[in-house]
Amino acid sequence: MTEKPLLSVDRLSVDFKLKSGLFGSRTLSAVRDVSFDIERGKTFGLVGESGSGKSTIGRAVLRLVQASAGRIEFDGHDVTAFGRATPLAFRRDVQVVFQDPMSSLNPRQTVGTTLGQAIDRHRPMPAQRREKEIAKLVDSVGLAAYQAQRLPHELSGGQRQRVAIARALAVQPRLIVCDEPVSALDVSTQAQVINLLVDLQREFGLSYLFIAHNLDVVRHVSHRIGVLYLGRLVEVGPAEQVHEAPRHPYTRMLMASTLVADPQVQALRTQERRQQIRAELPSPLAPPPGCAFHTRCAWAEARCRGEMPQLAAAGGGVEAGCLRLSAVAATPQGQLPVRGDAVVRQIEEVNA
């Protein structure tokens, strides 16, 4: 593709200063050296556990948090260089849909007021035309016209999420950051919202940054997927490759942990999952040295805690950051290697 990507994130890092005790402060590196592109009309999916920094990346793109290092380029403009005030044009181009549709809508504003406000700010128009525009928006997200008069608490979870999507659409954006947009919804409602997002993408040529923790959901909507672990991308590539043939041990772990309603498939996933090492996600304040995943990795060896793997081509257009890629690839699903005692001891020493 010769066209420049719509959004280009280049070695993005985000640090937070945390207060500790009365005077001290500690730095939390929420995101480190993350790079990815989003093409026009395409969806980039970001997966990871809570604390992996996936929402922080979304918020950095939205300029709700400040990047500590790296560049975010939107349509040729350096977003990180905007300074304090964000240009209105950028606000119009990049919109957001949050996870919790209850708290992301103002409880005291009707659907119509919420949408009208967005229109007024970016596309001022006479009241009559605005009413028509609101009706069109409400209709485009599959709500009935009378629901424009409703307050958020009078709607169901799925309907609220539709309103949040309508609000984003109101300003005719080019990129929408979807931060766990379906995690809080029932399965049937989740399917409706996913279909809506896919339809809107086709209709308006929208790009999405789709953030979620369920790999199956992300696979369904994304063209490319990035897998985050403790603030770093550990695998990135075409969606079907990452989903069907995960290269990185962490992606395999996520896949094995993702539940599916098919007893046969699930049995295989359960089998692999139960062989995994039982360790909690380390604190992002003190990530393990070397490859941050080595404490939970079945393939880890001594050098994994000494050497930080870089993203490298892993076939099929996928890049993965792992020193043991060939060993991982040689292991069939459901049969994880048993770690030798020596490795376990070394890793325990590090953790102690």
Next chain:
Amino acid sequence: MSDVATLPPVHSAAPDDNARLPRKSPWRLLSRPFALLPASFLLLVLVCAVGAPWIAPHDPFTPAIRHRLEAPGATYWLGTDDLGRDMLSRLIFGARTALLASFESVGIGLAAGVSLGLLAGYVGGWLDRVAMRLADVMQSIPAVLLALALIGVLGKGLGNAMLAVGLIFAVSFLRITRAVVLAEREQLYVDAARVLGLRPAAIMLRQILPNVSGPLIVQASISLGTALLIEAMLSFLGVGADSTQVSWGSMLETARQFQSEQPLLPVVPGLAITLTVLSFNLLGDTLRDALLPGGASQTRTAVRLPAGTAATAAADADAPTPADTLLELRQLSVRAAVGGGEAELLSQVSLHLRRGEVLGLVGESGCGKSMTANAILGLLPRGAQIAGGSVRLGGTELVGLPEEALRHIRGRRIGMVFQDPNAALSPVHTIGTQLCDIVRAHSKLNHAQALARAVELLDLVGVPDPARRLQDYPHQFSGGMAQRVVIAGALACEPELLIADEPTTALDVTIQAQVLDLLADLRQRLGMSVLLITHDLGVVADLCDRVAVMYAGQIVETGSVQETLTAPRHPYTAALLDAMPRGRADARLSTIAGRVPPAWAWPHGCRFHPRCAHAVAACAQQPVALEDGVRCIRADELRNARTPIDIREVAA
């Protein structure tokens, strides 16, 4: 996801919103006596204040020494004062001064406090620090002292005095506004407004301010009363209202001097002050209940039930249950009073759970899954009651047991795990204390033994280093570990049955997997039965032996997980399965049109028929019985068709 939430039809109301509930209106308040009385009294005071020159029967200023200190009579209804002026007229003009002073000070307080509070809360930084230190200083000065000081500087007059009072009031308005703004600023809708590029002023005034209005109105109402008291006090001391104004406070001062001659004098202004202040306070309380969340106003709005909605279900054939059945529900029905009528929340739910078995109870929110669990435990929400059927736990009938006996069964024979581990643990007690309390509540162990048992329990659920972690507080545990602690608590008395209500919904996928593995492991080691409530069919596929699918208060399909998930017989089960993304791109997900109707509007006939892709006219005719584990009159027909897609094509 709590199905309990659907009981009061407050928010999640109405199919397609046709039967929409009325919005909260301030006028609604007037239907209550405690609001009506103070409100009408204040209205009377207001009318007096505005219309004083026209209402007052006499001139309140001109002395008439002839009528000095007269008792109430035909001409002077409330008598006269020491200069022969009509008390009633003075009272009416006094209302004018009182309200003017109150409104002035509260107005100043609101204007200064709210604007500074909005800025301090929203902008933060140095502005916030300066504002808060200023507030600290202001709050340490007595209002009367500041009033006297301001009068000393600016000159005598009620206006200056009330300016001082207003400044003091501003502090409390500032604090309230700032606190609410700080909380609201973190809400996602504020982030969304920023992403929309709305100006800070617009975000503050149009987005945040309306959410502060509730507490402000309450505080303003109470401040009005306080201001009135201060005005009366200042006038009594002679530094408030001057001779051109009539004040209830100065009337009291006069009364003090001539009380021996005319005992009625102090009663009139005294009563006026007391009643007005009381009315402001009562109104403030009522407004608080109505406007602030958690107030007593959470009354249920009445929804009239259409006649005959609680359609009686067809009798289900009771299948014989296996011999090692631990829990058996037979025709369990739960009804609740909803508004003026009654709704059937559960309709003849029958299911059984064998020893050592895991049964999944699935369905969308609002289908009655949690209600079923609550009915088993005897923990139905207020207004709901078991209308029929039985719940047997290992030979004990639970329906109709006295509360005391049920309490023994809960915890001892049935353990319970809920969705949000952090809501189930008390944040102010250590894990050790909480686990010990649970252990000792149901056993005769002493403290040391209970502690040892707590360590054992934590070890059982895989919390590393359990002895040390007993000293930790819940916030020191990650979500997955906290859920393990909750499970440990549920296992304290080695229950035969564990009821887990969405135990992994709030957790990350990897943590969810660990908790599911823990449950599987516990079942194997302890031979425990588990009733697992979930909306995720993936959880069912992973952990359960059998599954019961609920829709609209009924079981619509039961069977082994293997058969039900690979070859669903009820269209609802099939639709739920189809709606799950399975990692195929570009295939549209099937959806189920509409949503679960509320309990007072269960459809007639098959309750799923309005949303069913395979519904025919016969489906709406009469209630469908559960036969051979499926509640669908077309089950056999649909089974013969190869895939659901074929049928849809035939239908189209």
